[in-house]
Amino acid sequence: MHPKIDKTDFRTYLLEYSNDAIDSDVYKALAFYLSFMIFDFYGSPKTYPTLWTIRIIVVSICTFLAIFNKHPLIHQNRRLFYIFSIMLVMNSTVLIWSIRYPDTLPANTGLPAAILVCSMVIFRMLAIDALIIGFIYCLSFCILLISRESANHVWQNYALGLGVAYALGGIGAIVSEKNLYRSYKAEKLLRRETERADNLLIKTFPLEVAKELKDHQKSQARRFDNVSVMFCDIVNFTEASSNMPPEELVECLNGFFSAFDHLTEQHGCEKIKTIGDAYMAVCGAPTPRDDHAQRIVGLAMAIKAVAKDFYLNGSPLTLRIGINTGPIVAGVIGKNRFAYDLWGDTVNIASRMEALCKPGQILLTESTKSHLDDAFRLQKITALSVKGKGKMDAWQLVGYNAVTQSTSELVA
Numbered sequence: 452m453h454p455k456i457d458k459t460d461f462r463t464y465l466l467e468y469s470n471d472a473i474d475s476d477v478y479k480a481l482a483f484y485l486s487f488m489i490f491d492f493y494g495s496p497k498t499y500p501t502l503w504t505i506r507i508i509v510v511s512i513c514t515f516l517a518i519f520n521k522h523p524l525i526h527q528n529r530r531l532f533y534i535f536s537i538m539l540v541m542n543s544t545v546l547i548w549s550i551r552y553p554d555t556l557p558a559n560t561g562l563p564a565a566i567l568v569c570s571m572v573i574f575r576m577l578a579i580d581a582l583i584i585g586f587i588y589c590l591s592f593c594i595l596l597i598s599r600e601s602a603n604h605v606w607q608n609y610a611l612g613l614g615v616a617y618a619l620g621g622i623g624a625i626v627s628e629k630n631l632y633r634s635y636k637a638e639k640l641l642r643r644e645t646e647r648a649d650n651l652l653i654k655t656f657p658l659e660v661a662k663e664l665k666d667h668q669k670s671q672a673r674r675f676d677n678v679s680v681m682f683c684d685i686v687n688f689t690e691a692s693s694n695m696p697p698e699e700l701v702e703c704l705n706g707f708f709s710a711f712d713h714l715t716e717q718h719g720c721e722k723i724k725t726i727g728d729a730y731m732a733v734c735g736a737p738t739p740r741d742d743h744a745q746r747i748v749g750l751a752m753a754i755k756a757v758a759k760d761f762y763l764n765g766s767p768l769t770l771r772i773g774i775n776t777g778p779i780v781a782g783v784i785g786k787n788r789f790a791y792d793l794w795g796d797t798v799n800i801a802s803r804m805e806a807l808c809k810p811g812q813i814l815l816t817e818s819t820k821s822h823l824d825d826a827f828r829l830q831k832i833t834a835l836s837v838k839g840k841g842k843m844d845a846w847q848l849v850g851y852n853a854v855t856q857s858t859s860e861l862v863a
Contacts, residue, residue: 464635465577465628466530476574477517477536481510483569484540490562494551502547509543512536534576538584541570545591549598563592563609564616571620572627581624589613656791657721659737660783670791672782678735679747679776679819680798681720682805683711683754686769688728695764703763704728710757718750723793729805730754733793736781744776744822748848751813769811773804776819803837804845813848820846828852 484506491502513536520529544566567588571581592613596606652661656670663670685707692700704725711730715722720734732750735743751772758768777797783789804814820829829846837843 460639461632461635465631468575468631477513477533480537480540480570480574481513484544485510487544487562491547491551498550498553501550505543505547505550509539512539530580534580534584537570537574537576538587541566541584541588542591545588545595548592549595554599561612563588564612567613567616568620568623571617572623575627576624578621578624578628582621585617585620589617655789656783657737660791664783664789670783672780673737674778674780675736675739676778677739677743677776677822678733678779678797679743679774679822680779680793680801681732681734681747681751681772681774682802683730683732683751683770683772684805684808685728685763686771686810688763691764691766692728703761707758707761707768710761711754714750714753714757718746718753720746720750723791731793733779733781736779736793744819745824745826747774748813748815748819748823748827751848752851755811755813771805771808771810772813773801773806773808773815774813774819775801775804775816776822800837800840800843803840807835807837807845815846815848817844817846826852 488503488506491499494502516525516532516536519525520532525532544563548563567585570588571585574581576584592609596609599606649661649665652665655661656664660670692703695703708725708730711732712722715732718734719740720732721736721738723731723733725731732747734740734747734750740746751774755770755772758770761768775797777795777800779793779795779797781791781793783791800816804816808814814832815823815829823829828849828851830849832845832847834842835845
């Protein structure tokens with residue numbers, strides 16, 4: 452179901468649309484107005500100076516308002532000055548008409564009606580403004596008709612023509628505004644859906660990858676020579692959750708991993724995925740960082756600390772965390788459900804480190820240790836038997852050295 456469009460927002464948009472039209476439409480109205488000078492020659496030559504003086508005054512006033520519309524006084528009230536200009540142009544036409552034909556008005560003349568329709572439909576006024584201006588224009592002509600003692604059919608023709616023109620112009624102005632509302636609504640809904648899709652893309656993929664997918668509908672796989680990968684697993688989660696209701700199980704996982712997501716973002720790392728009760732993150736891809744090892748180790752410490760605030764079947768959460776540093780290949784895979792993933796020996800060894808951890812332990816490889824400074828206190832573990840790799844030395848992360856005040860200082 453599409454969200455409703457706030458009429459107040461549309462009103463603001465309509466005012467902006469009308470204001471944006473002012474600069475061009477005032478000149479359009481003046482050109483329309485001046486084009487009728489040709490009909491001045493149908494009157495007596497004695498009236499030419501008066502008629503042209505009126506036109507010059509009207510054009511000068513409207514041009515002044517158009518040229519200086521950026522002035523604060525005019526710009527803040529530009530819509531009122533725009534309405535004033537259109538009314539001045541239209542009603543000066545009535546005055547010119549009365550001077551050109553001082554005795555009687557010619558019958559079957561459709562110019563007043565044509566002017567009315569054009570002003571209400573061509574010029575991009577708000578419907579209410581068009582109706583008010585049209586009404587005043589009709590009223591001015593009615594006063595002119597009443598002041599003339601002409602043949603009976605003359606005022607009847609004019610009254611009928613003006614009435615029909617007002618109805619047509621009013622309907623046109625209202626329909627135009629309705630069409631504008633439909634266009635605005637469609638544009639607004641499209642913008643909302645686009646923003647929603649963009650937000651979903653950003654939440655699903657790292658920012659750089661999301662931008663690449665949005666711009667090119669695909670993402671190029673890249674090799675990164677030096678990144679740090681972390682695997683985190685919840686100890687005894689399978690046994691502890693075996694008797695939990697599905698809703699409670701999902702709620703627990705969502706609580707754990709939402710907190711982990713927050714810390715991952717805070718430390719400048721990227722969450723890659725969750726695999727059951729395991730959590731995988733990387734630092735140095737897709738945005739390369741020189742301090743990727745410090746950041747991922749700081750993240751591991753933060754996750755281990757926050758895990759104590761969560762409980763599983765009444766017991767605090769206990770984690771195993773493995774970290775490795777080295778080259779990887781990263782990219783987007785899949786046809787229907789895309790996923791950003793990492794491949795390479797670095798990833799496999801990080802997973803092996805996590806599997807070899809004791810509960811509550813953070814285990815690093817020699818490669819990760821070589822990228823760290825003295826901020827961390829490490830304990831060496833020799834000759835670990837790593838599947839597919841044989842014997843490897845590893846390092847247990849004990850904590851921070853006394854010189855390190857906090858994780859936030861480390862990753863700032």
